[in-house]
Amino acid sequence: MRITLVGSRHFGVTTFDMLRQHGVEIVRVVVADADDRLAAAARAAGIEVAVQADPKLVVAKEIAADTDLIVTAHSHARIAKDALAAAKLGGIGYHPSLLPRHRGIAAIEWTIREGDPIAGGTVYHLANRMDAGAIAAQEWCFVRKGETARELWERALAPLGQKLLAEVIDYAKTHNALPAKPQDEQFATSAPALPA
Structure with a gap:
């Protein structure tokens, strides 16, 4: 299962760690702030990081290709309809x-x-x-x-x-x-x- 994780802060990092131990592939991490600790954790693990163009909205181009599921963890951004449609199973938070x-x-x-x-x-x-x-x-x-x-x-x-x-x-x-x-x-x- 290929997951795009959208999030921030401590809960974002603990979710990132849980997903990595759960036998899924995190294909991209999306953050509102490039300096967020979730972005740092993803970069350290060699996972692509995308910074939202709009901190209040995640759009389709920010979701990795062939994503099965979007998971949000401490994200205050709305996931646009086109972004949800880009993931096979949509998204959960x-x-x-x-x-x-x-x-x-x-x-x-x-x-x-x-x-x-x-x-x-x-x-x-x-x-x-x-x-x-x-x-x-x-x-x-x-x-x-x-x-x-x-x-x-x-x-x-x-x-x-x-x-x-x-x-x-x-x-x-x-x-x-x-x-x-x-x-x-x-x-x-x-x-x-x-x-x-």
Whole structure:
């Protein structure tokens, strides 16, 4: 399976490492910032790096030829329709909430702010609307009393993201397809950025 990885920062690097140990071929890494640690990890491994022309959008020419699947890991860019069409199976991303709850950039912060007793993570199909694609895998975890968003991410949600992405990629390798369950729009909430 040939994967184009779009991402950044620590979660991008841990996803990069997980994919390399998972028997797939990372054919290209796409980043918004050429100096990002994910770009450095890819270059060190001899994998091609493409820097997005627009940090908010990934277009088809930035996806490697003959890509089977696009995986996003800590990317805040939208993957354009033509880019998704360039990959045989489209694309998946990880969102640190139980979608359709807390769609948006500040999902974990809203989980804490709303006092949710449970949180979770979702691997979902990338779509034209933010965090609205079909669910490929989902799992929940408890939120500890007094836990901060960063603590919840580091303790539970980041490791859960790696586990769920690995499960979906294993499924895709075996079945040459992705699991898909539509999100129930009646339960959708948004999680816009909070003021600093």
